[in-house]
Amino acid sequence: MLRTIATSQLCAGMYVHRLLGPWLRHPFWRVSFLADDDTVQRLAASTVEQLVIDTDRGADLGQDEAAGALAAAETAESAESAARPSRPARSSPEASADLDSEIARARRICLDGRDAVSAMFREARLGRSVDLQAALPLLEDITGSVMRNPVALVSVARLKTADDYTYLHSVAVSALMAMLARQLGLSEAQTLEAATGGLLHDMGKAAVPLPILNKPGKLTEEEFTVVRRHPEEGARLLRAGGVGNHAVLDVAMHHHEKLDGSGYPTALAGEEIPLLARMGAICDVYDAITSNRPYKQGWDPGESLRRMASWKGHFDPLLLKAFVRSLGIYPLGTLVRLESDRLAVVVEQRPASLLAPKVRAFHSVRAREQILLQDIDLASPGCQDRVVGIESPHEWGFRNLEKLWMP
The missing domain is CATH 1.10.3210.10 (Hypothetical protein af1432)
Incomplete structure (x- = not known):
């Protein structure tokens, strides 16, 4: 039988079936285990407030404690359900x-x-x-x-x-x-x-x-x-x-x-x-x-x-x-050739336009020499340039291109 209890009720000899709460906050990597004195102390010092024990594989609570555990579990579940709608989405701008x-x-x-x-x-x-x-x-x-x-x-x-x-x-x-x-x-x-x-x-x-x-x-x-x-x-x-x-x-x-x-x-x-x-x-x-x-x-x-x-x-x-x-089709740091016969490195993605990232032009293909750095947003309405291919930094003899896109 599975029973939800407070961490403070855990005793050596109980079989822990599952720890409740975010997995990253658990002090154990095992899915389930038989509790001993050491694990009881580690859980007591952790942020885990509740857990599930399997009474068929380990010790159980006393009758009065079991009734109290059931009431506490129901209260906690209701509180968690009430709080859940206010939780911010992972994609919130604040993050x-x-x-x-x-x-x-x-x-x-x-x-x-x-x-x-x-x-x-x-x-x-x-x-x-x-x-x-x-x-x-x-x-x-x-x-x-x-x-x-x-x-x-x-x-x-x-x-x-x-x-x-x-x-x-x-x-x-x-x-x-x-x-x-x-x-x-x-x-x-x-x-x-x-x-x-x-x-x-x-x-x-x-x-x-x-x-x-x-x-x-x-x-x-x-x-x-x-x-x-x-x-x-x-x-x-x-x-x-x-x-x-x-x-x-x-x-x-x-x-x-x-x-x-x-x-x-x-x-x-x-x-x-x-x-x-x-x-x-x-x-x-x-x-x-x-x-x-x-x-x-x-x-x-x-x-x-x-x-x-x-x-x-x-x-x-x-x-x-x-x-x-x-x-992105052209990941950050990719060396690309532009239609204007310039080489550029991708410095920013545009999720809405994977074919038109923001790039930093630094080399003229025709003159085969470096030029003044120029940032170009290929997705901007007035931009007349575009990517025509991917180039190999090694074939061009470029080293440490990350210096062009890393702050």
Whole structure:
């Protein structure tokens, strides 16, 4: 029998079926567990006010306490229902932030995130249980940033160095997952699950020897076999660390599955692949191919989206379209050629007009020389210019283009 009780009524020996309230505020990552003295104390010190116990799997309240718990639960439910209509929507103007200010926050999040994820990998490599509680503040920062401005953090996180790739890749995929969940209109709980799955999706790489993980050249067949085991290793590590959320585990286990069934580790196909894992496949690949890694230079973000769209059978096409809508056809930082024979970098998206972003022109194609910077809103009524193609910064010999769009 399931019974809702106040946290103050919890005793050692009771079986916790579910913690009530926002998942991010819970002091545990496990879905359910048998309470001991330590967990009772941790919950008493937390912000969780109520929880559900399973009396068939653990101790129950006394008769008088049970009656009181039932009345308290009904009162709390009525109060919550009454308060719910006044809750602001996630897309409220108060939650938004301009790009420049959010990029400044994103830089700090990336620094903190690199350290947090590095610590989790280090603990796992030493055979210790990963302290997943330490990731909660980072997840708050990531989801908060994406809610304020969906592209700032994902754009900054893309600019990782090859040395930081393993750790900042997890931060970037977490932000991309939250961004895509926001675009799809998923619930707050699902958005948090998506961000968490993205942050933890590659934990299995902690079981991959560093010489293989950081190898600058092509992997041998034996080395690739070792790498291909990381989804299963990741799911195992997360379960051992107390993660019981199935959606989060799905992302770790199945983010390398493909829609046509040619992926790994279980060759799932179509909707056999859980939703968050299909989202994870898109976010993981996008960040991987746009980042500099030990063995390759990252591709331009706009070119990356074009190539991903050409890989038939790889991604869920509807999810990929939503992903493009959230990033823009020409993502922030994309190098484009204008009809006026100038090169420009995308500095701002226009959600209402994906083909006409705001750009910063800086180079003349005809003269093959730099020109005075000029910001051009291609969506403005009087603008006579337009994007005619995506260019490769590497082919033009441009480095550090982010200096043109980062404040």
